[in-house]
Amino acid sequence: MSTLTSQETADVATLPDTEHFQTPVPDPSDLFEVTFTPEDTAQPEAADDPVPVPAVAMAAFAAVPADPDRFPGRKAFTLGHSDPAVTRLGTMLIARGAKRFYAVGASPDFGVVDRNACAAFQRAQGWTGPNADGYPGPRTWELLVSGKGHDIPAAGGGGNLKSPVPGFRPTYPFGIKDRRYAAGFHTGCDYAAPNGSAIVAVVSGKVVRADWGGAYGNWTQIAGEDGHVWMYAHQSRRTVTVGQRVKAGEVIGYVGSTGNVTGPHLHLEKSREGRWAYAKVVNPQW
Known part of the structure; x- marks a missing residue:
């Protein structure tokens, strides 16, 4: 066993008292038995000299599950982005009256359908402009999670x-004269929207055609209860079949x-009458 020289003894004596003590390494099992209160898990205030937290303690904090009802952030709701929070958003929206926007239910991919459904919920709260753009924020998320606020109203006729x-x-009204059309005028009303946006019936009725319409692409014709046939053209996909009865506000493609x-x-x-024929049409108002 070695002994300190008189010089070494003097050097030790001049060290601060804290240097004589080693911080014991905590037992991991003790850390995981700790019950954390909200105050324990709160973010500490910034300090000039923060105390370092042992790695095992950090692991214990990481083991505390995040609040599942907390807003996941705007990034989760970016068009084309996939996130489990998107599935939950769609599920909550469907429960609040947005079923007509979804053909196959909620999915983890945030798309135009989700945005349209979310915008309908936001408008139901009386919000307008940027507050009803279809992208959920903390307030939208809070209302959906809590079940508060107004449900999406059922779509009706008229x-x-x-x-x-x-x-x-x-975006392009009925009746504009143009020599490029065989009829000499625009025979319908156009609604420019992203691919995949939901199309709903404007009048209740019975589907009489749902096939390929040549220059009209995928089309659907519905004999409305108002005595007119309504034609919906250029669809990416149809969701109804001939003979099916639909209600105003129901998704048809x-x-x-x-x-x-x-x-x-x-x-x-x-x-214009009880059968559809090219150019024999009127302004599509309901």
């Missing part, structure tokens, strides 16, 4: 339904760019 493509307005088009949109026509 003036209650504002658009056959919920959330989108007319999705916006696409099939047929003779320059971009994705819905072309809506209303027959």
